[in-house]
Amino acid sequence: MVTEATQRPLVPTPPEIDIAPNDPLLAYFQSAVGAVDIDSLAIDSPALEALRTNGVRLVVPLVSQGELIGLLNLGPRLSEQEYSSDDQRLLNNLAAQAAPAVRVAQLVQEQQAEARERERIQQELRVAQLIQQQFLPKELPTLPGWQLSAHYQPARAVGGDFYDVFELPDGKVGIVAGDVTDKGVPAALVMASTRSLLRADAPRLVSPSKVLARVNDLLLPSIPARMFVTCVYAVLDPITGSMRYANAGHNLPYLRTDDGVEELHATGMPLGLMPDMTYEEHETTLLPGQSLLLYSDGLIEAHNALGEMFGFPRLKELMRRPLSSHDLIDFLMTDLDRFTGPTVEQEDDITLVALHWSARQPINLTQPMGELGAESADQAEPHILADFTIRSEPGNERIVMDKVTESIAALNLAKDVVDRLKTAVSEATMNAIEHGNKNRPDLPVEVRVVIRESKLSVEITDQGEDNEVHAKEAPDLDLKLAGLQSPRGWGLFLIKNMVDEMHQSRDETGHTLELIVYLKGLSDANPAV
Amino acid sequence: MPTQLFDVRLRQTQTLAIMDLSGQVSRESDEALNRAYDDAIDGGAERVLLNFSQVDYINSTGIAVIVGLLARARADGRPLAVCGLTSHYRTIFEITRLADFMQVFPDEESALANAGEPVG
Numbered sequence A: 001m002v003t004e005a006t007q008r009p010l011v012p013t014p015p016e017i018d019i020a021p022n023d024p025l026l027a028y029f030q031s032a033v034g035a036v037d038i039d040s041l042a043i044d045s046p047a048l049e050a051l052r053t054n055g056v057r058l059v060v061p062l063v064s065q066g067e068l069i070g071l072l073n074l075g076p077r078l079s080e081q082e083y084s085s086d087d088q089r090l091l092n093n094l095a096a097q098a099a100p101a102v103r104v105a106q107l108v109q110e111q112q113a114e115a116r117e118r119e120r121i122q123q124e125l126r127v128a129q130l131i132q133q134q135f136l137p138k139e140l141p142t143l144p145g146w147q148l149s150a151h152y153q154p155a156r157a158v159g160g161d162f163y164d165v166f167e168l169p170d171g172k173v174g175i176v177a178g179d180v181t182d183k184g185v186p187a188a189l190v191m192a193s194t195r196s197l198l199r200a201d202a203p204r205l206v207s208p209s210k211v212l213a214r215v216n217d218l219l220l221p222s223i224p225a226r227m228f229v230t231c232v233y234a235v236l237d238p239i240t241g242s243m244r245y246a247n248a249g250h251n252l253p254y255l256r257t258d259d260g261v262e263e264l265h266a267t268g269m270p271l272g273l274m275p276d277m278t279y280e281e282h283e284t285t286l287l288p289g290q291s292l293l294l295y296s297d298g299l300i301e302a303h304n305a306l307g308e309m310f311g312f313p314r315l316k317e318l319m320r321r322p323l324s325s326h327d328l329i330d331f332l333m334t335d336l337d338r339f340t341g342p343t344v345e346q347e348d349d350i351t352l353v354a355l356h357w358s359a360r361q362p363i364n365l366t367q368p369m370g371e372l373g374a375e376s377a378d379q380a381e382p383h384i385l386a387d388f389t390i391r392s393e394p395g396n397e398r399i400v401m402d403k404v405t406e407s408i409a410a411l412n413l414a415k416d417v418v419d420r421l422k423t424a425v426s427e428a429t430m431n432a433i434e435h436g437n438k439n440r441p442d443l444p445v446e447v448r449v450v451i452r453e454s455k456l457s458v459e460i461t462d463q464g465e466d467n468e469v470h471a472k473e474a475p476d477l478d479l480k481l482a483g484l485q486s487p488r489g490w491g492l493f494l495i496k497n498m499v500d501e502m503h504q505s506r507d508e509t510g511h512t513l514e515l516i517v518y519l520k521g522l523s524d525a526n527p528a529v
Numbered sequence B: 001m002p003t004q005l006f007d008v009r010l011r012q013t014q015t016l017a018i019m020d021l022s023g024q025v026s027r028e029s030d031e032a033l034n035r036a037y038d039d040a041i042d043g044g045a046e047r048v049l050l051n052f053s054q055v056d057y058i059n060s061t062g063i064a065v066i067v068g069l070l071a072r073a074r075a076d077g078r079p080l081a082v083c084g085l086t087s088h089y090r091t092i093f094e095i096t097r098l099a100d101f102m103q104v105f106p107d108e109e110s111a112l113a114n115a116g117e118p119v120g
Helices: A002-007 A024-031 A046-053 A085-134 A184-205 A208-219 A312-318 A325-340 A370-377 A396-407 A415-436 A477-481 A491-498 B027-042 B060-075 B087-095 B108-113
Strands: A058-064 A067-074 A146-153 A160-167 A173-180 A229-236 A242-248 A254-257 A260-263 A282-285 A291-295 A350-357 A383-391 A444-452 A455-462 A501-507 A510-518 B006-013 B016-025 B047-058 B080-083 B103-105
Touching (some): A024 A058, A024 A067, A067 A085, A085 A184, A173 A184, A184 A229, A208 A229, A208 A242, A260 A312, A312 A325, A396 A415, A415 A444, A415 A491, A415 B060, A415 B087, A477 B060, B006 B027, B016 B027, B047 B060, B047 B087, B047 B108, B060 B080, B080 B108
Parallel strands (some): B047 B080
Antiparallel strands (some): A058 A067, A254 A260, A254 A291, A383 A444, A444 A455, A455 A510, A501 A510
């Protein structure tokens, strides 16, 4: 020992000694009272061996609130004498004061580390959001006659949802919706590269199944293990409505037709799982009036406070409403809010891409419309089916309703289409009589029924100075039943839900409400007359 | 226009009151409908079924009247159900969400078959 002590520098570097959490020495130190003489211990402990090897003689456990928070390790005294009982008392006093101080320092350190970790997570969140925003389309292409809308609502943790719409050669349009498993920056990066690969290959390959197969092969080498991408890709010809699509394990798109809502099936494995995948490709033809919806899991798997899932059946049912793409998304998100309630936090990103064919462009009116076919195919000339006036007396809206119905009888429209138009005409006429002409019987309401291109238009004109119809507030049945909103106020709401378009205009002849019904896509109920 | 466009008749079986509406449901129906509801309550009705099978027209003011009656029935805890709507007006009941607050049956028979169940 003498030689060892003399060889040691005056201020030796304390040796690093690791003590395993299950080492029996820890339990001993925890309950020890004061300084412990290492040489006199007889415990089978690797740490004890390590202490001895490193020349530690005396250990003073630092215990605060019954918790062992550190050890004061002492080598042999420089005077080469044994530690006296005075020494030990001094050390014990020191330890008693040092322990809580060390504990406080530890807590401060832990808290700083936590704050840094929180900041790191926040930072990562911001980066993920930034990437995501960077790679989502800033605006969607305009397609004449089509309505295209998208909604992306990130969850707090930012998942890997993405969508894209881009123009292709020959006037076609590529539509993508996808979801990267996992969240945060890694998911955002994979999303960004998937999107870039799709954009790069789409114009050259055209075929959706080939594009997905190619992106799968390119993605595979770089994608982190256990991460993959589900993705549906469709190529639409906006002139003919023809659409080819392939699906890499994403939710099946919904197509709303007059006969209901159908799923567009096409099988294929998610991207980034296995090499040399092939993807089914199918074709369907959209008709005017139909809507397509692509959607992510965030909607389907949203839960309410009772733990119930939003689910496919609910979405499919909601999709049945004949709405424009923008209104459809609004309607779905409102319903989702109502379903989840205010207290439930959004778990995953929600992405919706909706497409609605509002009107065929006048270049391709192929089907004759009964006896009107010849003229209306000519497109430029509107065909007037009725033009009459009524007096502004309550109840006359039913006369208008019946006359309009009579005037369109030759079109052989389906009963539900006619019923909807009847309700819209009746409501619009009531509005003209009551609000436009203020129930003054001598003031006329003029009604014109016209076919322009492939649209049936009913124009209802009153003499009102200021009869802009606008919903002061949308009717909300919950509020009405709770007595927080008048039970009335359904007129405009009904009109909007009954026809494909509603327009208002004003000129020197008065205020006109125009109700429009699309005739194309309804032609099944229109056998040639 | 004829003066009597709307009519309502009350049939009562134990605690179920059936109101047979006919003609057009509009703001003019308000008084008669609420009077029939008063009579139904006086007769001890706990549940009310509105039968629309003879109704050929409902407009927005009629919807408002139904909303008003529904609010009343809910306030005093009497379930309201409807039957006999045409598919068009059934759609309107769905769009306006009235169908969320009233059980909708295709016809009286199916409504009565469900009479043991709490309606509304």
